[in-house]
Structure formats: structure tokens, C-alpha cells
Amino acid sequence: MGALSERLVSLLGLQRRPAQLTGALGKTGVMVAKIREDSPQLEMTHEVPEDDAYIVGLIPRDYPDFCFWQDGRAAPAVSNRGGDTIFYDLRRNPRFLKNAPMGAVAFYFPRSAFDEIADDASAYRIEELRAPNGQGLDDPVIRHLACTLVGGFDRPQEVSHIFFEHVSFAVCAHVAQAYGGLRPNSMGRRGGLAAWQERRAKEILAANLDGAVGLTELARECRLSVSHFSRAFRKSMGVAPHRWLMNRRVELAKDLLRDREASLSQVALRCGFADQSHFTRVFSRRAGVSPGAWRRGAAA
Known part of the structure; x- marks a missing residue:
């Protein structure tokens, strides 16, 4: 079980651990998890140990009357909308009232992640993120990137660790630039x-x-x-590493398809696909035809 899932279980008081796939960027420990609780009890989330880190979550559904506390003080209740992004500063003991079904694709960004991005870009390190804690905001970039991961949580055998890490890093870099003041021209x-x-x-x-x-x-x-x-x-x-990997799978599959003795399921497994169905979907998108049709055409 990943560290982010443990934090979310502790913070939110979840009865079940959230579905999760975690990765790390360098030594920084950036992670991502998917959470969902359809029937929460009317209760406050738990206190968690102070941590120099942020959780940034995309919520998929409306959360009306969101009652949020930090540093032991209540903020005015707000109505967050599905598709909003919410920031939680883990140095400030964020808590909220679980009074509605909830879910999120949640990213964990420790201070070291932002420091690594700044150092690598020869930029000044970030002091604070300029984002309202506990109040939803519309960020199309985070929404688009987080949504690309949803299918991967549902079908993890079809999505590479590289892709999860690539998207997590892209979100972290965007947050550093959009809310931390990192200069884009230094990247x-x-x-x-x-x-x-x-x-x-x-x-x-x-x-x-x-x-x-x-x-x-x-x-x-x-x-x-x-x-x-x-x-x-x-x-x-x-191309990005995960895209190169997918292209390599397809090119190898074309070589193997020339051997008519090999079944499509055998080719799929040898090329790293989860199964024949996964192979057919990916190959068809990239080659424009199904593996079977490509094999018939190559033999003509």
C-alpha cells in the first residue's frame, strides 16, 4: 500500500483503502491515488501529522456545502463543483466535514518535488503555492491531465507505470508554474x-x-x-517515454504478425499488452486497422 493511500485513509477516515497506483519522481516521492466513498458518515475527517507537502485533488462530482477547517479555524462553507481542483496544505492541519458522497484523483506533492523542479530549471525555489485551500477552482490543465488517469485506475494492467509518473510530473510542473511562480521561460x-x-x-x-x-x-x-x-x-x-514504449510495442507486433503461426494472443503477450483485447485497441488506433487485417494485408 502506497504512502499516499495511507495518508488519505488516515485523513479522510475511509472505511476501505482507496484504489491506487503510486510512483515516485526522483527522490521526491510524488504520488497519485484515486479515492471514492459513496456513503460517508456525517463526521469530520481526521487530524494528520504535519507534513511539508500538498495534496491536490480533482473532484468528479459536486460537493455542496463544503465545510473546511485549517489551523483549527473554520472557513466559510462553499459549494465545490465537479471538475474543480482543491488544494490541501498538509502543514496546516486541513480537515472537512464528510456530509456528501466524495471522490477524487489526488496527487501528493512534497516540498522536495518542487525543489527538484526548480533546481533542474535553474529557477528560484518556491516558497508558497498561491491557491486557496479547501476551495474549488477551475484549472483546465489539471482537469485534463487527471482525467487521463481515470481509465488507468480502472484497468491498471493496461497502463504503464511510466504513464502514471509522466502525468504526475506534468501536474507537479504545472502547479509549480501556475501557483508557485516558477518562471516558464526557465524550463x-x-x-x-x-x-x-x-x-x-x-x-x-x-x-x-x-x-x-x-x-x-x-x-x-x-x-x-x-x-x-x-x-x-x-x-x-x-515523443515522451510512455509514447515511445507504446510505439515500440506496435512495431514489434508488426514483425511478429508476419509469422502466421503465432496467435494474436501470443503476439499480444510477447509485446507487453495486457491481453488480446488491449492489443487490438492499441494496435488499431495506431495502425489504422486491426491486427488481423494488418496481417492479411502484409501477407497479400
């Missing part, structure tokens, strides 16, 4: 990967077609921070 000044780094990254990805490897390991093998590695990889390869 991305460095070039691409060195030849040996590109070769090593491809080797690791090709050896882990199931997506079990994460950005942390790739960056460590290339002796880079995760943020630097992600930008350098995209600059060198033209």
Missing part, C-alpha cells in the same frame, strides 16, 4: 540525451515492454533527474 533549456543515455534508455524500455519500469529507474540509469530526463528524452526522440 527546458537543456538539450537532448547523450548517445549513451539514449541507447541505455531504449535498452531498458525494450526489455520492459509491459511497462513495469518507471521514470525513476530510467532517469537513474541515465544519471539525470526525472524532470531533466523527461525533457531530454522528448527532445531526442520526439
